[in-house]
Amino acid sequence: MYIDVYGDTLCALVSAAGLASTGHNVCLHVPEGPAATTLANGGCPYREPGLPELVTEQTIAGRFKLAAGDVPPDERAAIIWLALSPTDVDLAFDIISKLPTESGRSWVVVNQSTFPVGTTEALERALGELPGSESTQRVAASLPDLLIEGAAVKSFTAANHWLLGCDSAWGRRMVAEALRPYNRRRDNIMMMRPREAEFTKLAITGMLATRLSFMNDMANLADMLDVDIERVRQGVGKDQRIGDSYLYPGCGFGGLSFSQDVMNLASTLKHSGIQAQLLDQVMRINERQKESLFRKLWRYYSTDLQGRKVAIWGVAFKPESARIDNAPALKLIEALWAQGVQVHVHDPRALPALAEWAGNRRDLVLHKDPYAALVDVDALMLVTEWDAYMSPDLSHMKATMKQPLLLDGRNIWDPDFMKQNGFEYFGIGRR
Incomplete structure (x- = not known):
């Protein structure tokens, strides 16, 4: 054809x-x-x-x-x-x-x-x-x-x-x-029918976003109850009525299409006269979750962040992408800037997009080497779970950082192992 x-x-x-x-x-x-x-x-x-x-x-x-x-x-x-x-x-x-x-x-x-x-x-x-x-x-x-x-x-x-x-x-x-x-x-x-296919696409996205936001809410609750959300996630995922897809808690979801589809579904419900209470809550949870790592850093340093240096690994809205549309890292970076923090960033692909988004700023430094971003920093925030971050050189990291503080926004590292190697570790709902 x-x-x-x-x-x-x-x-x-x-x-x-x-x-x-x-x-x-x-x-x-x-x-x-x-x-x-x-x-x-x-x-x-x-x-x-x-x-x-x-x-x-x-x-x-x-x-x-x-x-x-x-x-x-x-x-x-x-x-x-x-x-x-x-x-x-x-x-x-x-x-x-x-x-x-x-x-x-x-x-x-x-x-x-x-x-x-x-x-x-x-x-x-x-x-x-x-x-x-x-x-x-x-x-x-x-x-x-x-x-x-x-x-x-x-x-x-x-x-x-x-x-x-x-x-x-x-x-x-x-x-x-x-x-x-x-x-x-x-x-x-x-x-x-055509409108059934269109609505099914939006419904799929809405369901996936709801699962993500639900697990993020459970992870925040786990923090307060001294519960390891990873074991909870595994237990929930074993239930055949639920399954384990999109049950990984983290620091929020992004992506232009994904976020727009959820908003389109909410808008469709609103214009039909039905209140989109669940989807509105899903979006609010997601926006709040994007600041979860910032809140952990804020508490750790007793609200004193002025003049500190923080490294971020991963700004793409998901691995294997160079895009930063609605990425959680953007809201996190803005929160850090507002507190006078100098932000050092590494990402395998998304640095050009981040540079275009941020413009020329003295409080943002982009690095081609992930370890170069760690020099004398007060914390490392893991935001995008690139494969290259899964098994880092821990001794190099610890020797490079001013304060060996890890804030794992995707729960890719084992808390006990990191603590045994001399790091202070905080994940999403993990101890």
Whole structure:
């Protein structure tokens, strides 16, 4: 098939390259901006495992090409694939309004963007208003973005399931054919109505966020009850009715898409007349949790933080990402700055994004070497659980730090082992 993908999101790039890798001829239409510039120069705008190699491979093979956002789709294309930012709803309708309608062309618009519930149906109505629609098949289908950042390529090419919302048998068949190479061993496509698929995506995100916030609340309570939350987590996860996914307490969740999806769900409930009390509480817990490490530091030094130096390991909102959208580290850094703390930061990938966010400040020092960030610091805060931080050189750390104080925001280290090696250790709900 010839497929035209529109967007500059991670989802757009992964979908375009993934579809091309199975033989489809894919054109990725990228709006003007940093992503378009990077791609035009042969780079990849996202630090995602396997993605740069996949894009290069498909470009060389001739199945993946780039075009500007305002270039019309290939005359042989029947599928228009929208993977736009959640804020680009107007752009989606603009793309449809400019579709060529000569020769009675039929279209399937696949909406992979996280737009408000009901948008796919509105896109289909817009298709129906184009000239010649009465004698052609023009439908819209919702195929929500279920990619997992840090494993985005795998979550597309080996998806556990797809949610396909479409009211047209022809549209369902066309989308299923596009995905057929990834759907051969068993049927992973769940068919539903468009708004059901859109709402399911939001509900999944809401459920995951609720589990995270619940465990963070339990971890805070464990601190007061002298309970080790790690043993509680393991016990809860063993219950088959619950399972252990998204039960790891920490210093809050971030990510542009994840946070926006939760807020979109809350907004949908609010506009329907239903109070989103649970989701409102989930978001409040998460924002409060982002300051959990700061509160521990504040208490440890009896509120006297002026002039101290603190190291932070990890500012990306999750491992294997270079993005800092709504990352817990940002709120933590701002709280430290407000108390006159000089912050020293290491992250394997996210330092450029942090530098752009912070600007030129004397109280922020970025380090390429994690141990260089520890020189004469009064504490180390672990915020993002990169693999490189799992087994650090403890003797080097202890000799470098002014005060061997560890504040583990992801509970990746063993408290007893750290204490045996001369550190003062505080985790999230751990002793």
